[in-house]
Amino acid sequence: xxxxxxxxxNPIDRLRIIGQPVDRIDGPLKVRGAAPYAYxxxxxxxxxxxxxxxxxxxxxxxxxxxxLDAAHAAPxxxxxxxxxxxxxxxKGKRNAxxxxxxxxxTHYHQAIALVIAESFEQARDAAQRVxxxxxxxxxxxxxxxxxxxxxxPSKDSPDSKIGDFAKAFxxxxxxxxxxxxxxxxxxxxxxxHASLAAWDGESLEVWTSNQMVAWAHQDLAKxxxxxxxxxxxxxxxxGGGFGAxxxxxxxxxxxxxxxxxAGRPVKVALQRPxxxxxxxxxxxxxxxxxxxxxxxxxxxxxxxxxWSGNVEGGEEENAIQQTRLLYAGANxxxxxxxxxxxxxxxxxxxxxxxxPGLLALExxxxxxxxxxxxxxxxxxxxxxxxxxxxxxxxxxSQRQLIECLRQGAAGFGxxxxxxxxxxxxxxxxxxGLGMAVGFRNNLVDKSGARVRLDGEGIVTVETDMTDIGTGxxxxxxxxxxxxxxxxxDRVVVRLGDxxxxxxxxxxGQWGANTSTAGVYAACVKLREQVAQALGLNASDADFxxxxxxxxxxxxxxxxxxxxxxxTAEDTIEFGDLQKRFQQSTFAGHFVEVAVDAATAExxxxxxxxxxxxxxxxxxxxxRSQVIGAMTMGLGAALMEELAVDTRQGFFVNHDLAGYxxxxxxxxxxxxxxxxxxxxxxSSPMKAKGVGELGLCGVGAAVANAIHNATGIRVRDxxxxxxxxxxxxxx
Amino acid sequence: xxxxxxxxxxxxxxxDPVPGDVSLARLSLRVNGAVRELELDTRTTLLDAxxxxxxxxxxxxxxxxxxxxxxxxxxxxxxIYSCLTLAVMHEGESITTIEGLGTAExxxxxxxxxxxxxxxxxxxxxxxQICSAVAVLEEIEAGIPSHVSESLDAVRISDAEIRERxxxxxxxxxxxxxxLDAINEVGGQPA
Numbered sequence: 001x002x003x004x005x006x007x008x009x010n011p012i013d014r015l016r017i018i019g020q021p022v023d024r025i026d027g028p029l030k031v032r033g034a035a036p037y038a039y040x041x042x043x044x045x046x047x048x049x050x051x052x053x054x055x056x057x058x059x060x061x062x063x064x065x066x067x068l069d070a071a072h073a074a075p076x077x078x079x080x081x082x083x084x085x086x087x088x089x090x091k092g093k094r095n096a097x098x099x100x101x102x103x104x105x106t107h108y109h110q111a112i113a114l115v116i117a118e119s120f121e122q123a124r125d126a127a128q129r130v131x132x133x134x135x136x137x138x139x140x141x142x143x144x145x146x147x148x149x150x151x152x153p154s155k156d157s158p159d160s161k162i163g164d165f166a167k168a169f170x171x172x173x174x175x176x177x178x179x180x181x182x183x184x185x186x187x188x189x190x191x192x193h194a195s196l197a198a199w200d201g202e203s204l205e206v207w208t209s210n211q212m213v214a215w216a217h218q219d220l221a222k223x224x225x226x227x228x229x230x231x232x233x234x235x236x237x238x239g240g241g242f243g244a245x246x247x248x249x250x251x252x253x254x255x256x257x258x259x260x261x262a263g264r265p266v267k268v269a270l271q272r273p274x275x276x277x278x279x280x281x282x283x284x285x286x287x288x289x290x291x292x293x294x295x296x297x298x299x300x301x302x303x304x305x306x307w308s309g310n311v312e313g314g315e316e317e318n319a320i321q322q323t324r325l326l327y328a329g330a331n332x333x334x335x336x337x338x339x340x341x342x343x344x345x346x347x348x349x350x351x352x353x354x355x356p357g358l359l360a361l362e363x364x365x366x367x368x369x370x371x372x373x374x375x376x377x378x379x380x381x382x383x384x385x386x387x388x389x390x391x392x393x394x395x396x397s398q399r400q401l402i403e404c405l406r407q408g409a410a411g412f413g414x415x416x417x418x419x420x421x422x423x424x425x426x427x428x429x430x431x432g433l434g435m436a437v438g439f440r441n442n443l444v445d446k447s448g449a450r451v452r453l454d455g456e457g458i459v460t461v462e463t464d465m466t467d468i469g470t471g472x473x474x475x476x477x478x479x480x481x482x483x484x485x486x487x488x489d490r491v492v493v494r495l496g497d498x499x500x501x502x503x504x505x506x507x508g509q510w511g512a513n514t515s516t517a518g519v520y521a522a523c524v525k526l527r528e529q530v531a532q533a534l535g536l537n538a539s540d541a542d543f544x545x546x547x548x549x550x551x552x553x554x555x556x557x558x559x560x561x562x563x564x565x566x567t568a569e570d571t572i573e574f575g576d577l578q579k580r581f582q583q584s585t586f587a588g589h590f591v592e593v594a595v596d597a598a599t600a601e602x603x604x605x606x607x608x609x610x611x612x613x614x615x616x617x618x619x620x621x622x623r624s625q626v627i628g629a630m631t632m633g634l635g636a637a638l639m640e641e642l643a644v645d646t647r648q649g650f651f652v653n654h655d656l657a658g659y660x661x662x663x664x665x666x667x668x669x670x671x672x673x674x675x676x677x678x679x680x681x682s683s684p685m686k687a688k689g690v691g692e693l694g695l696c697g698v699g700a701a702v703a704n705a706i707h708n709a710t711g712i713r714v715r716d717x718x719x720x721x722x723x724x725x726x727x728x729x730x
Numbered sequence: 731x732x733x734x735x736x737x738x739x740x741x742x743x744x745x746d747p748v749p750g751d752v753s754l755a756r757l758s759l760r761v762n763g764a765v766r767e768l769e770l771d772t773r774t775t776l777l778d779a780x781x782x783x784x785x786x787x788x789x790x791x792x793x794x795x796x797x798x799x800x801x802x803x804x805x806x807x808x809x810i811y812s813c814l815t816l817a818v819m820h821e822g823e824s825i826t827t828i829e830g831l832g833t834a835e836x837x838x839x840x841x842x843x844x845x846x847x848x849x850x851x852x853x854x855x856x857x858x859q860i861c862s863a864v865a866v867l868e869e870i871e872a873g874i875p876s877h878v879s880e881s882l883d884a885v886r887i888s889d890a891e892i893r894e895r896x897x898x899x900x901x902x903x904x905x906x907x908x909x910l911d912a913i914n915e916v917g918g919q920p921a
Contacts, residue, residue, distance in 0.1 A: 009868040016898065022847070023844070023845050023846065024848065024851070027844070027845040027848075028834065028837065028841075028845060029853075030850055030853030030856050031784075031828075031832075031837065031842075031845055031850070031853075031856055031857075031860060032788065032828060032829065032831075032832060032837070032841060032857075033787065033788020033789065033790075033827070033828035033832075033856075033857040034788065034829075034834070035853055036774060036787060037787075037790075037854065039787075039791070040781070040787035042785045042787070075752045076752065118770055119782075120774075120778055120782060121771045121773040121778075122752070122771070125773070187902075189794045189852070189854075189902050190790070190798060190800055190852065190900065190901070190902050190903075191790070191792065191793070191852065191853045191854040191855040192791075192793075196803040225849065233782060237852075237853065238901050239790070239852045239853065239854030240851075240852040240903055241852075242902070268790070272792070272793040272794060272795060272797070272798075273795070293761030335880050337808045339746070468852055469850075469852030469853065469903045470851070471851075504776075599868055620848050621848060621851075623848075624848045624851055624903075624905060624908060625851070626906050627901045627904060627905070627906075627908070628851055628904030628905060629904065630904070631904030631906060632902075632904055639813060655793065655795060655797060656792070656793045656795070656797035656798045656900065657795065657797040661900060661902060662904070662906070663895045663896075663897040663898075663899075663900055663906075664892070664894075664896040664897045664899070664906050664909070664910070665894055665896075665897040667893075667906040667907060668905070668907075669907060670907045
């Protein structure tokens, strides 16, 4: 199905099942621990051996000698994989650094060996006996130092210049010129990257934990120089991803190579202390923002420049993305520069670009509002735009940002905020309110599904889409139930298998809208087949309550499959509506913090997000996406930072003890309001995404609340108490 | 004992193993009510004994270092990180895992509350959260105080008590507010 004109009324609009806050259909399995993740596929194949990954102990250089004798001699060892015996390898289209290093090492903890043994304990023990000698080379590890060498712009993110920024900024009566930094961050999903691989002759089967089955399929085949038909990937349950599992990573490749070498199935989980340096991370940024405004508060000049670093072949962290679209202003300048760093590859983490970009921009907006003496909410409303500021003939499909802010301000009690920072005190606590705008684009990509109706009236959906906690199983079932007019428990959803039609996968908050749109397309075809089988007119047939009705006739749906199951497959493909309309999602984030006047400990007390993101397919799971993202935003503001050892070139705090993420005690009650919205330009579902929107802007709202509480402006994240302690008021 | 020179010791290779040198131990665990006889490498953690030897994969491995809580199980009725303890240390003891709390037909009230309140997303930390939550309510009931208890003698369920006691179980998806609602429902505190 080609989607190239805005959607009109369709069966989804009935909202009998879709749009309802139903419990997750995979919930009963998950609360019993009965959903098998990648490392838990004991039943898949017999005789599984265990792999332990050895990571490089240097950031850059060469392996000069690798002594494997002691490891080989250790009990239970079956084989040891290195580049010496891995055979010829290509590199996946989406990988920058090689997943198996040696002799050349391009980043710390790059995998250099897989020790395969009969048991986990034996593999771990033998791996400690691997002796490696290196010739270390100098590397670049410090972004602040490498920044001057930054090159750019890249073809994906060209500089953008509208009007005459320099002149407008120079002439602006009120100016801000401030630099912000955001640190490297790691996804820290709870399930480590893990894979089980088994060969049958020249065919390879992999059970893994991956967000994008089609990408992993393609890149694994390419890396191993196999045909895609020789490779099957399954990823039925994913214990969190946040971007970490978008790509083929070392666990999959090493399991596949190890299984070939060992001559039996091998399973591999990346050890937790390897993950931060072995895999991808969100790259640190240095961002300079200049804003110029008239005394009336209208922005006349906006500039946002961002520097980040990456390995050879890696891309920039596109932190300026939102600044091109978020506020009005006639004179604009945005651009990114990329420096070479020899740290692990920087790549997508939840809301890449906008998450760090808004940490800077939305604090800059707060600072500017303060300079202007205008309330921060009103300042943003004053500078709202209903069209792309760079291309004024291109409207937003929907833009309810002002409504998000007005409702949020009213609901949160924004009027209790003191405009004068550092003036609200409750005992030992300094109390402040902060807000920020959340913004994230709606992305679409083609997505396929197969739907089958059997003689029992059961509808089975198959697509390689994944559920990484987002609720895909449930909203896909709701979509099929709505389209076919059956109860939710009459739908079976099977996901995450490369033998199913390729979906858009889970990333960029596009998964919900596009994967359900693919299911919609397949269901439209199945409805036609059903109508034909029943001798009804497809165009006026109504599918409801397990019956198909047309005119005077009403026939059980299952009758259509009496002589054999009916199967339909289709892929939704998108035309140019994305070009004609700017499709984005919006939020107003509001936060109250209390800062200990003596210790500078920050406690977040209340959080509210008001979101406008198209049709909400399941308000219960969508709300969970948003509160989870708000929690991650709290972490970004207050604690999350991969500390770089700029001499040795690695992230020091590379485990869940050193890399702090929010825990129960950090998180207050959180409120989420979804504005009533449908976006007919996005898909037949009229939905957009919320999973990344919920994160965008949250950290800045926390930072702004801390400023309101203390009068201290911290421009370097995370806002740990050492950055506040010597500047606390009285 | 003198502190070893780390520079030197890190360069000393591990002693050569004796081929076939695996130290095995027989042990008996009572898992979810059933006695299970095992012969295990003595280095096997309780977590790996459950997941690999007994194939009870409901208990999760998130970090293997006692940092995340995904491996929480109940040993003799008390919650414990099963990755931080060796299986051989639990000879004859009673272990309850997520598989022992409820069944598909009859979920444990805490499991049902997690479904109702959407107290999870990816589901990977969930069994550990649920085991921990069940134990937390028992600890409060038993009057065991925590860091946030206002008095050592009068320990009562509250949001603060639950948040404090659950803080050894990380949920990166950030379902904390919903998990709190689920625990409150089972614990009898209005959400």
